[in-house]
Amino acid sequence: MNFAAEKKLSRRTALLGGLCLCCVPTRPRAEALSSSQPAAMVEVSPGIHVRQGLTEDATAGNFDAIANLGFIIGRDAVAVIDPGGSLHDGRSLRLAIRARTQLPIRYVVLSHVHPDHVFGAAAFKDDAPIFVGHAELPQQLAARGAFYRDGLEKILGAGEVGEVITPTMLVARDKPAELDLGGRGLVLTAHQPAHTVSDLSVLDKQSGILFAGDLLFVGRTPSLDGDLKGWLKELAALRDSGVRQTVPGHGPPLVPMQDAVAPLERYFTVLRDETRAAIAKGTPIEEAATTLALSERPHWAMFDAYNGRNVIEAYRRLEWE
Amino acid sequence: MKRLLMVALLMVSGINYAVADDEMAEREARWRSVATDIFGERAIEDGSTLLKLKVPEQAMNAALVPISVELIGDRPITTVSVVIDNNPMPLAGRFKLGPAFVRDDIKMRVRVNEYTLIHAVAETDDGKLYAVSHYIKAAGGCSAPDARASADVLARMGKMQLRRERSSDLTQVPTRLLISHPNYSGMQQNASGDYTPARYLERVSVSVGGAKVFDMEGGISLSEDPSIAFSYVPKGDGEVEVKVQDSSAAQFLQHFDALK
Numbered sequence: 110m111n112f113a114a115e116k117k118l119s120r121r122t123a124l125l126g127g128l129c130l131c132c133v134p135t136r137p138r139a140e141a142l143s144s145s146q147p148a149a150m151v152e153v154s155p156g157i158h159v160r161q162g163l164t165e166d167a168t169a170g171n172f173d174a175i176a177n178l179g180f181i182i183g184r185d186a187v188a189v190i191d192p193g194g195s196l197h198d199g200r201s202l203r204l205a206i207r208a209r210t211q212l213p214i215r216y217v218v219l220s221h222v223h224p225d226h227v228f229g230a231a232a233f234k235d236d237a238p239i240f241v242g243h244a245e246l247p248q249q250l251a252a253r254g255a256f257y258r259d260g261l262e263k264i265l266g267a268g269e270v271g272e273v274i275t276p277t278m279l280v281a282r283d284k285p286a287e288l289d290l291g292g293r294g295l296v297l298t299a300h301q302p303a304h305t306v307s308d309l310s311v312l313d314k315q316s317g318i319l320f321a322g323d324l325l326f327v328g329r330t331p332s333l334d335g336d337l338k339g340w341l342k343e344l345a346a347l348r349d350s351g352v353r354q355t356v357p358g359h360g361p362p363l364v365p366m367q368d369a370v371a372p373l374e375r376y377f378t379v380l381r382d383e384t385r386a387a388i389a390k391g392t393p394i395e396e397a398a399t400t401l402a403l404s405e406r407p408h409w410a411m412f413d414a415y416n417g418r419n420v421i422e423a424y425r426r427l428e429w430e
Numbered sequence: 431m432k433r434l435l436m437v438a439l440l441m442v443s444g445i446n447y448a449v450a451d452d453e454m455a456e457r458e459a460r461w462r463s464v465a466t467d468i469f470g471e472r473a474i475e476d477g478s479t480l481l482k483l484k485v486p487e488q489a490m491n492a493a494l495v496p497i498s499v500e501l502i503g504d505r506p507i508t509t510v511s512v513v514i515d516n517n518p519m520p521l522a523g524r525f526k527l528g529p530a531f532v533r534d535d536i537k538m539r540v541r542v543n544e545y546t547l548i549h550a551v552a553e554t555d556d557g558k559l560y561a562v563s564h565y566i567k568a569a570g571g572c573s574a575p576d577a578r579a580s581a582d583v584l585a586r587m588g589k590m591q592l593r594r595e596r597s598s599d600l601t602q603v604p605t606r607l608l609i610s611h612p613n614y615s616g617m618q619q620n621a622s623g624d625y626t627p628a629r630y631l632e633r634v635s636v637s638v639g640g641a642k643v644f645d646m647e648g649g650i651s652l653s654e655d656p657s658i659a660f661s662y663v664p665k666g667d668g669e670v671e672v673k674v675q676d677s678s679a680a681q682f683l684q685h686f687d688a689l690k
């Protein structure tokens with residue numbers, strides 16, 4: 110089913126039930142679990158299915174289904190690119206796969222360390238796939254996995270967060286790897302520190318579509334957790350990569366590369382330049398956090414929740430550049 | 431009554447969880463016990479005529495919370511302490527003030543591990559203690575792992591910067607001291623999943639032309655790459671000397687020319 114149609118349907122259903130969509134985000138957890146529904150997918154290109162994440166932070170009502178998830182179906186096998194933000198999220202992605210194909214799920218790619226992208230991995234354990242990640246990901250998961258899990262369990266409940274799964278197939282920065290789904294090759298690239306230090310992207314050779322993970326945020330304020338200058342470099346590389354269409358980590362299921370890259374380059378350039386100027390002027394960090402990059406505010410959802418933190422992150426790094 | 435409040439834990443990851451707000455009685459009991467540990471049985475009076483404590487209501491990053499203590503009025507103050515009651519090591523910094531210290535703001539960046547009262551405590555020259563406090567909603571600041579493998583922080587450990595403002599009359603110099611140091615809390619997991627042992631700034635001494643600005647006793651509650659802002663009285667051509675010792679007995683010494 111077409112994604113937009115499905116969304117319209119659920120909206121109408123909700124309205125018919127006398128409920129306003131904007132105020133019913135919290136479903137009773139037990140009921141939702143027992144009725145795990147296949148995730149709403151959109152087929153952005155033959156065999157490439159994407160579930161658009163919500164523009165929200167994790168809540169008990171949304172099962173941390175806030176990141177874009179996807180899978181690619183080849184002749185012999187399926188690859189998952191980001192299994193989801195919770196067990197529930199992963200299960201519903203798995204149901205969506207099984208509604209379309211019975212081929213084995215051979216690979217589960219983890220695009221980076223963040224919880225909204227990795228905690229659905231446990232839902233795929235029974236499929237015995239190869240879990241794939243950036244060469245830095247195992248260390249990052251060791252350092253942060255338990256911390257993220259504790260935090261997410263406080264929101265979703267103890268049984269809802271999947272265990273931390275460490276990838277066994279690792280991709281080194283200087284050595285792209287290739288996966289074969291049977292006549293369909295995927296190229297994995299491990300990036301330099303940018304959004305995080307563990308960013309991995311996936312290029313489907315057949316369609317030329319790139320799963321960029323959180324290297325690309327479209328519409329939602331990006332969160333800086335790696336290296337501001339490094340991220341700008343990676344954005345320039347993506348801009349010049351020749352890739353025309355991409356699945357961002359957050360935002361619409363498929364966007365032209367230029368449309369995704371340009372706003373991010375603009376935002377991070379403003380953030381970098383204004384932060385450098387503030388440091389040079391001696392503007393205190395607490396003042397910088399509430400006054401910098403505000404020209405970007407109209408362009409991004411959830412700006413007030415993330416921009417100040419990005420300023421602090423940029424400030425404390427650029428102080429030592 | 432307990433209320434649920436949202437706290438920005440790790441905004442990078444879409445995780446904001448609700449923590450139970452503790453009760454007034456609990457906060458007071460905690461402060462009494464922490465204060466006894468640090469100051470013994472000495473009486474502590476209201477300090478609102480001596481100190482003003484500025485703390486954000488809600489932290490954007492619990493591992494880097496900028497706070498400031500303003501010294502007001504004119505009663506001679508010998509020591510200023512910053513205490514984060516609910517942190518595993520509550521004393522964040524104790525400043526013994528010297529003759530070259532200008533009675534103005536002290537600013538620092540701290541970690542906040544759970545919702546807590548933060549106290550600023552002044553000791554006056556007659557040996558009396560005065561405190562003010564502020565509540566803050568932040569959590570996870572001591573256990574939050576560093577984004578980078580800390581390799582770059584370790585590589586520049588001990589490097590310092592002195593960022594100084596040129597005030598119009600040069601009778602006092604607003605200054606920010608930056609010390610590169612991971613200031614490991616002992617609660618951060620590392621790349622092998624183990625806890626990195628605590629390693630923090632124990633002592634920071636600043637003097638100018640031989641006159642003391644302050645001696646600070648630190649702790650794990652200081653943020654990574656600690657930052658301390660203060661103002662000093664310049665002593666002619668006398669250079670600024672900063673001496674740092676961490677809990678692994680590493681010493682760092684740096685001199686900065688007088689501001690011309």
Ligand SMILES: [Zn+2]
Nearest residue numbers: 176225323358
């Ligand atoms: Zn994400």
Ligand SMILES: [Zn+2]
Nearest residue numbers: 221223304323
């Ligand atoms: Zn992310």
